[in-house]
Amino acid sequence: MSTEVQDFRIGVLGRGTVGGAFAKLVDEHRARIRRITGLNPVVCGVLSRSEGVFEEILAGSDLIVELIGGIEPARAHVLAAMRAGRHVVTANKQLLSQHGDELFQVAGECGVQLRFEGAVAGVVPVVRVLQESLAGARIDRVHGIVNGTTNFILSEMARLGVTFEEALADAQRLGYAEADPSDDVDARDAAAKMAILARLAFGAPVTLEQVRYEGIRQITPHDMEYARELGLGLKLIGTAERIGDGLSVRVHPAFLYPGHPLASVNGPFNAVTVESPEITEITMSGPGAGGPQTATAVLGDVVSAMIPPASAPEELVTLPIIEDIESGFYLHLEVADEPGVLAGVARVLADHGVSVKSVVQKGLSEQARLVMVTHPVLESRFFAAMAQIGQLPVMRRPPRAIRVIEEEF
Amino acid sequence: MSTEVQDFRIGVLGRGTVGGAFAKLVDEHRARIRRITGLNPVVCGVLSRSEGVFEEILAGSDLIVELIGGIEPARAHVLAAMRAGRHVVTANKQLLSQHGDELFQVAGECGVQLRFEGAVAGVVPVVRVLQESLAGARIDRVHGIVNGTTNFILSEMARLGVTFEEALADAQRLGYAEADPSDDVDARDAAAKMAILARLAFGAPVTLEQVRYEGIRQITPHDMEYARELGLGLKLIGTAERIGDGLSVRVHPAFLYPGHPLASVNGPFNAVTVESPEITEITMSGPGAGGPQTATAVLGDVVSAMIPPASAPEELVTLPIIEDIESGFYLHLEVADEPGVLAGVARVLADHGVSVKSVVQKGLSEQARLVMVTHPVLESRFFAAMAQIGQLPVMRRPPRAIRVIEEEF
Numbered sequence: 001m002s003t004e005v006q007d008f009r010i011g012v013l014g015r016g017t018v019g020g021a022f023a024k025l026v027d028e029h030r031a032r033i034r035r036i037t038g039l040n041p042v043v044c045g046v047l048s049r050s051e052g053v054f055e056e057i058l059a060g061s062d063l064i065v066e067l068i069g070g071i072e073p074a075r076a077h078v079l080a081a082m083r084a085g086r087h088v089v090t091a092n093k094q095l096l097s098q099h100g101d102e103l104f105q106v107a108g109e110c111g112v113q114l115r116f117e118g119a120v121a122g123v124v125p126v127v128r129v130l131q132e133s134l135a136g137a138r139i140d141r142v143h144g145i146v147n148g149t150t151n152f153i154l155s156e157m158a159r160l161g162v163t164f165e166e167a168l169a170d171a172q173r174l175g176y177a178e179a180d181p182s183d184d185v186d187a188r189d190a191a192a193k194m195a196i197l198a199r200l201a202f203g204a205p206v207t208l209e210q211v212r213y214e215g216i217r218q219i220t221p222h223d224m225e226y227a228r229e230l231g232l233g234l235k236l237i238g239t240a241e242r243i244g245d246g247l248s249v250r251v252h253p254a255f256l257y258p259g260h261p262l263a264s265v266n267g268p269f270n271a272v273t274v275e276s277p278e279i280t281e282i283t284m285s286g287p288g289a290g291g292p293q294t295a296t297a298v299l300g301d302v303v304s305a306m307i308p309p310a311s312a313p314e315e316l317v318t319l320p321i322i323e324d325i326e327s328g329f330y331l332h333l334e335v336a337d338e339p340g341v342l343a344g345v346a347r348v349l350a351d352h353g354v355s356v357k358s359v360v361q362k363g364l365s366e367q368a369r370l371v372m373v374t375h376p377v378l379e380s381r382f383f384a385a386m387a388q389i390g391q392l393p394v395m396r397r398p399p400r401a402i403r404v405i406e407e408e409f
Numbered sequence: 410m411s412t413e414v415q416d417f418r419i420g421v422l423g424r425g426t427v428g429g430a431f432a433k434l435v436d437e438h439r440a441r442i443r444r445i446t447g448l449n450p451v452v453c454g455v456l457s458r459s460e461g462v463f464e465e466i467l468a469g470s471d472l473i474v475e476l477i478g479g480i481e482p483a484r485a486h487v488l489a490a491m492r493a494g495r496h497v498v499t500a501n502k503q504l505l506s507q508h509g510d511e512l513f514q515v516a517g518e519c520g521v522q523l524r525f526e527g528a529v530a531g532v533v534p535v536v537r538v539l540q541e542s543l544a545g546a547r548i549d550r551v552h553g554i555v556n557g558t559t560n561f562i563l564s565e566m567a568r569l570g571v572t573f574e575e576a577l578a579d580a581q582r583l584g585y586a587e588a589d590p591s592d593d594v595d596a597r598d599a600a601a602k603m604a605i606l607a608r609l610a611f612g613a614p615v616t617l618e619q620v621r622y623e624g625i626r627q628i629t630p631h632d633m634e635y636a637r638e639l640g641l642g643l644k645l646i647g648t649a650e651r652i653g654d655g656l657s658v659r660v661h662p663a664f665l666y667p668g669h670p671l672a673s674v675n676g677p678f679n680a681v682t683v684e685s686p687e688i689t690e691i692t693m694s695g696p697g698a699g700g701p702q703t704a705t706a707v708l709g710d711v712v713s714a715m716i717p718p719a720s721a722p723e724e725l726v727t728l729p730i731i732e733d734i735e736s737g738f739y740l741h742l743e744v745a746d747e748p749g750v751l752a753g754v755a756r757v758l759a760d761h762g763v764s765v766k767s768v769v770q771k772g773l774s775e776q777a778r779l780v781m782v783t784h785p786v787l788e789s790r791f792f793a794a795m796a797q798i799g800q801l802p803v804m805r806r807p808p809r810a811i812r813v814i815e816e817e818f
Contacts, residue, residue: 025545025546025687026545028545028547029544029545029546029547032544032612033544033545035612036540036541036544038517038520108447111447113716117542122688123542123543123546123688123691124691125534125537125538125542125691125693128534128537128538128541128542129534129537131445132445132537132709132712132713132716133526133532133534133537133705133706133709134532134705134709135438135441135442135445135708135709135712136434136435136437136438136442136704136705136708136709136711136712137434137438137532137705138437138438143814203441203444212732218809219811222741222778223739223741223809223811226739226741226769226780227739229769230739230767230769230780230782232739232782232813234811237814243731243734244731245729246729246731247729247731248731248732248734250734252811252812253811253812254811254812254813254814255739255782255811255812255813255814256813256814257813257814260814261673261694264670264673276705278434278701278702278704278705279531279532279695279696279701279702279705280695280696281695281696282532282533282534282693282694282695283692283693283694283695284534284691284692284693284694285670285691285692285693286688286689286690286691286692287688287689287690292687292688293687293688295545295687296542296543296545296546296687296688297542299544299545300541300542300543300544300545302545303541303544303545304541307522307541320654320655320656322652322653322655322656322657323621323657325650325652325657325659330632330635330636330639330641330664332631332632332635358639360635360638360639369631371635371639373639373641373664400627400632402628402632402643402661402662402663402664403646403661403662403663403664404641404663404664404665404666405552405646405663405664405665405666405669
């Protein structure tokens with residue numbers, strides 16, 4: 001390890017769930033961040049209602065993380081930090097969607113970075129992609145599921161056939177919806193995020209007031225039922241798109257055909273599809289904003305702001321390469337169509353500790369086939385069993401195997 | 410516009426498809442990049458076999474883009490550029506998977522950035538996400554479809570029931586596979602990419618030689634048929650995962666359950682899922698590497714390297730907000746169960762130029778329902794028609810509408 005790693009001092013404004021999770025992540029991942037950036041990240045001060053003085057934290061920091069939320073005093077602190085030459089990372093979507101013009105202008109004048117991945121889709125890297133990856137692409141349209149609460153409610157309505165009110169109550173019980181869910185279910189939250197995305201995608205100053213939005217309170221179980229008959233899925237979709245020489249930014253419930261990349265995004269997830277003639281389309285999906293997700297997104301932004309000196313891993317960890325791993329297998333056997341074949345194969349598998357999950361057998365006399373899917377098992381065991389099965393006199397051809405990746409539960 | 414925008418000089422090594430597309434993108438998107446970075450991007454020199462002198466291009470550049478491919482002279486030029494204090498952007502996966510240790514070490518020593526998004530999954534931002542967004546997350550596993558050629562072949566085998574050889578011939582005819590497809594279909598290309606991803610995810614020095622890989626030549630139409638019966642989808646999957654205190658990196662065909670986020674990725678696409686306890690999982694998908702995609706990814710890296718001065722849009726473009734857009738609609742009507750209802754509704758729709766795509770009618774006497782899906786139409790027309798339908802005497806309740814997002818063709 002290099003002995004002269006410089007500290008990079010992070011001042012944190014706000015001590016809520018996200019602030020606590022952020023400080024913990026910095027501690028846990030300090031070595032990795034040092035490898036990536038060549039600097040040592042340190043939380044140098046935390047401002048809360050009862051603790052800390054903003055001016056002192058600012059003076060001792062290289063970068064300010066704003067997690068207070070709302071407009072004031074967040075706005076005043078962010079402006080002061082940028083005017084003092086500090087990069088700022090924030091997850092405050094109200095502030096950005098209502099005062100974006102002012103904030104971006106001051107950042108530009110002061111030559112500092114203003115990063116805000118956590119303000120849109122949590123750790124789903126849509127800000128980074130629009131602003132950096134696709135800086136060299138003309139973007140025609142952004143479609144997004146940018147509110148996890150409403151996506152959870154619609155998924156439950158589709159899955160269980162329940163009403164909006166029943167699904168909302170479930171969401172509240174599980175912590176996916178707040179006691180007053182209006183901002184989410186009336187789509188104001190999604191509209192603020194789409195205003196931010198439209199600005200990034202098109203470089204146009206879109207404010208929340210220019211976004212048309214409607215929520216999901218009026219959706220009924222009948223809508224879901226007909227949707228299923230028509231082969232459609234229902235989502236709350238935000239859209240920002242070029243139309244001729246203009247722009248449309250809106251949020252409303254919409255049916256999606258099953259081939260659409262957002263159609264399969266279920267539960268409290270966020271996902272965004274970006275369409276561009278240069279690249280056709282990119283889709284990104286992941287969990288919506290929760291405390292740990294937002295803290296991870298904020299730390300990702302901090303790391304990006306730290307990167308300038310060098311993006312290179314300085315020292316590498318060493319992890320041994322594991323050769324024998326567990327996997328489920330599809331086993332394809334061409335066998336003689338005679339009694340006892342399945343029993344013989346099953347006995348060999350059992351002898352090696354291989355457990356069978358499903359079997360398809362087709363008796364076509366000359367070309368009988370036996371196809372099995374196993375539960376996960378060490379590969380060495382499975383291949384030993386397969387080698388022995390290959391020796392059985394009923395085999396017409398060498399057995400064949402393909403791995404199966406299980407659903408995670 | 411600020412009159413004192415400084416030039417940022419980009420030296421390009423290599424003049425192939427990607428190099429040509431890159432220079433074109435820089436020209437087309439200069440204004441946008443200036444807004445994002447505060448600097449004016451300029452291609453200051455191009456090195457090809459017949460043209461340019463490396464030392465001169467290096468001397469006049471702020472950053473070097475390496476698009477020569479292969480090991481030498483790419484390696485020598487990249488090392489010389491970094492030692493001269495230049496950031497380097499490359500899309501060269503051979504170089505990175507075989508000489509990663511040396512390149513990263515020199516980048517670290519010289520305090521320059523080495524960026525390589527285009528080397529892995531084209532414009533799908535997996536490098537950026539692993540290195541920056543998720544710098545503060547412990548990564549447990551990366552699953553990827555990182556070769557578009559083999560994903561296209563497997564998709565065609567599943568869709569049409571054809572053999573590997575037939576699907577490969579299709580891929581070659583459509584330009585998705587090379588005349589010698591070995592690197593792709595034997596999974597050596599995917600293995601090199603997984604070595605790079607494993608290094609990023611785990612900070613461990615994984616080389617191509619440590620990756621176990623098997624390709625897709627042996628897959629038969631029977632495998633696809635049984636997969637369908639078992640409800641599985643077949644993909645060539647790269648995996649890099651922690652197992653205890655070790656690491657497994659491998660590429661092989663694998664069956665996926667339909668709930669898996671990679672199961673629905675079809676055609677010549679790439680997709681990567683990153684699993685981490687902090688964030689559950691993120692999935693990113695998009696087109697595999699082609700000329701324009703790789704050039705876009707390279708330019709995205711260049712923009713990221715330009716960002717340090719300021720990430721703020723300096724000046725915004727103005728685009729008018731369009732209020733009346735086109736959309737398909739789902740129209741839900743509760744009607745009297747009597748003759749002529751459908752004809753009456755259809756006439757109103759036709760009068761307003763609204764064309765019907767599908768109809769579901771359920772005659773339940775008191776509670777008869779008529780549900781229609783329309784082709785795309787200007788919203789103002791549709792809502793005018795709906796208002797008039799609401800006046801028809803056969804309506805039992807006000808009509809309801811939900812937008813439908815069409816498949817793109």
